[in-house]
Each structure stands twice: as C-alpha cells, then as structure tokens.
Amino acid sequence: QVQLVESGGGSVQAGGSLRLPCAASGVQFSRDCMGWFRQAPGKEREGVAAIDGVGSTSYADSVKGRFTISKDNAKNTLYLQMNSLKPEDTATYYCAASRRLYSDYWCAGQDVNTFAEWGQGTLVTVSS
Numbered sequence: 001q002v003q004l005v006e007s008g009g010g011s012v013q014a015g016g017s018l019r020l021p022c023a024a025s026g027v028q029f030s031r032d033c034m035g036w037f038r039q040a041p042g043k044e045r046e047g048v049a050a051i052d053g054v055g056s057t058s059y060a061d062s063v064k065g066r067f068t069i070s071k072d073n074a075k076n077t078l079y080l081q082m083n084s085l086k087p088e089d090t091a092t093y094y095c096a097a098s099r100r101l102y103s104d105y106w107c108a109g110q111d112v113n114t115f116a117e118w119g120q121g122t123l124v125t126v127s128s
Contacts, residue, residue: 002026002117004095009122016085016126022078022095022119029053029073033098033107035115036069036080038091038124047110048093049080058108062088085126095119 004027008020020036027034035050049059049069057069068081078095096115098107106114 002097002099004097004117004119006093006095006119006122009093009124011125011127012085014086014126014128017081017083018085018124020080020082020093020095020122020124022080024076024078024095024097027076027097027099027117029071029076029078031099031101031103033100033103033114034069034071034078035096035098035107035110036078037094037096037110037112037115038089039094039121040091043091045094045112047112050107050110051078052103052107054104056104056108058110060110082124085124087126087128090124090126092121092123094121 003025031053036048039045097117
C-alpha cells in the first residue's frame with residue numbers, strides 16, 4: 001500500500017541548489033520515520049538525512065549545514081533541500097520510509113536495514 005515517488009533530480013553546477021520532493025501514500029508522517037538515502041555507482045547505499053514522527057532530524061556528517069530534510073504532513077510530502085552542492089554529491093537519491101514503532105529511539109541512526117519501503121530514485125548530477 002505504501003508508494004513513494006521522488007522527483008526534482010537533474011544536473012547542476014557545483015555550488016548550486018536542488019530541492020527533491022517525495023510524494024508519499026500509505027505512510028503516517030506523524031508516526032513513521034522518513035529518510036533520504038543516496039547511492040553512487042560502485043558504492044553502497046548510504047544515509048543522507050532522516051526525520052522522525054515528531055520532527056526530529058539527523059544528517060550524515062558529509063551533508064550537515066548544506067542539506068535540510070523536512071516534511072509537510074498535510075500534503076504527505078517529504079523534501080530534501082540541497083544547497084552548496086559538490087561533485088561528490090552526485091548519486092541516485094532515494095526516499096524511504098519505516099513504519100516501525102518508537103521511531104524516536106532509532107530513526108536518527110539512518111540504518112538502511114530499518115527501511116522497508118523505497119521510492120524509485122532520482123538522479124542528481126553535480127558538475128565541477
């Protein structure tokens with residue numbers, strides 16, 4: 001029943017910005033943990049940012065101060081605002097959801113294995 005659809009990817013020069021929306025259905029933003037992950041060719045999928053049911057956020061060290069995760073509960077949409085983009089940010093970005101209980105205790109860990117629902121991904125390419 002869960003459906004996640006990312007969009008907003010594209011090509012941008014270093015230093016530029018992009019905002020990725022994720023339209024979600026079948027999830028409860030007030031309870032569930034939502035996250036953004038990315039995967040570059042030849043690399044493992046890694047956590048980028050997460051937000052729990054009450055709005056607490058966490059970020060990978062590599063994106064702190066540059067990326068912001070947010071959600072609009074009324075619109076059932078998750079966002080990733082990416083500023084000051086670097087070539088190393090180039091990857092396919094995925095929206096993900098976990099419907100496990102007590103997300104405030106574990107959501108910040110951004111563990112790939114705790115997320116069972118995934119979007120199709122959107123490609124972000126940052127040129128130098």
